[in-house]
Amino acid sequence: MKFDIKKIVRPNIETLKAYSSAKDEYTGEANVLLDANENSLGSPLTKWYNRYPDPYQKKVKEKLAFIKQIKAEQIFLGNGSDECIDILFRTFCEPGKDNIIICPPTYPMYEVGANINNIAIKSAPLLPNFQLNVAHIEQLVDAQTKIIWICSPNNPTGNSLDRIDIETILNHFNGLVVVDEAYINFSKQKSFAQSLIDYPNLVVLQTLSKAWGLAGLRLGMCFADASIIKYMNKVKAPYNINIVTQELALTALEEVxxxxxxxxxxxxxxxxxxxxxxxxxxxxxxxxxxxxxxxxxxxxxxxxxxxxxxxxxxxxxxxxxxxxxxxxxxxxxxxxxxxxxxxxxxxxxxxxxxxx
Ligand SMILES: Cc1ncc(COP(=O)(O)O)c(C=O)c1O
CATH class of the missing domain: 3.90.1150.10 (Aspartate Aminotransferase, domain 1)
Structure with missing residues (x-):
């Protein structure tokens, strides 16, 4: 069966008419901005903080697209990757109906996110060597399984998960496979961000909070097929990444x-x-x-x-x-x-x- 994102997305999100902000409707370079009820006099801080930020963080995404060698349309930015996790639940998992699979011990926010959204949790614990139990995961999958959450390198065990195991799951599962790579920069493993072309059901999470040393800025990155990112953009708050974070991230991203x-x-x-x-x-x-x-x-x-x-x-x-x-x-x-x-x-x- 071929992967089809339309079968995964929540029906109400498929039909949702997303909020259209002032910054969505006019993206040119006008001098007189009277469209967003901002304070036209300025602010106690540097002048431009009186304006709303770019809702789609175009400049940051262009820079990231260059660094990651992917397209800007394949990037979603969140207020930390924790926001990406939350948006994935709210976009693709139907409360009270769908389920997800987690592989404990792992990052607890997958479980918390599921509980907040009333999504059933199925658990395939890691093997004693802290690797994936692929057979158990396959057994747990049913028609309502929307997301398999994989953290590699894994928090709290620290090890990278076997790439072949992850590829097996990507090849056999018809829902989304999220590979959380918060710690990938500390590892010699190749990121799955370069494999988006091979797997339409792959979602990769990364963050500026760890190797980049910017936990206080709150900037999480989600890389996936543009069709997945499009749905996530419908669900997010219009201005989820503030101006300061966007500006400082752009500066930091010069310092590879x-x-x-x-x-x-x-x-x-x-x-x-x-x-x-x-x-x-x-x-x-x-x-x-x-x-x-x-x-x-x-x-x-x-x-x-x-x-x-x-x-x-x-x-x-x-x-x-x-x-x-x-x-x-x-x-x-x-x-x-x-x-x-x-x-x-x-x-x-x-x-x-x-x-x-
Ligand atoms: C595996 C994993 N994913 C995501 C996060 C959250 O990162 P962020 O600061 O981008 O929300 C953490 C934070 O500890 C983590 O360990």
């Missing part, structure tokens, strides 16, 4: 070299930190990571988590997640922060295990 240097530095520190932590007594496992964090298994992990807090160090206790008992997720910090972490961990291990 600087970002690549940061990525290399973070990866070097990740490798060094993994080695040091793995050599500490009682540490059971430091899982291989293709990200800017490490998942560390250690007895009494929750106790260690609380101890680190007393030393002013916050990590993420992931012990309650499937297959993650006694596991902490630790973001790679600066050299100094990593040293502080290691010292505190060593201290705690001494205090906790030395008296038998």
């Amino acid at each position: 070299g600087q970002v690549n240097d940061m990525i290399q530095h973070l990866v070097d520190m990740r490798i060094a930190l993994a080695e040091v932590i793995a050599s500490m007594p009682h540490v059971e496992e430091v899982y291989p990571s293709d990200t800017n964090f490490l998942l560390v298994k250690i007895p009494k992990a929750t106790q260690l988590y609380h101890y680190l807090l007393t030393r002013g160090i916050v990590v993420r206790d992931r012990s309650s997640l499937e297959n993650c008992s006694d596991s902490l997720r630790i973001t790679i910090g600066t050299e100094q922060e990593n040293t502080q972490l290691v010292d505190a961990m060593a201290n705690w291990i001494d205090l906790t295990f030395s008296n038998g």
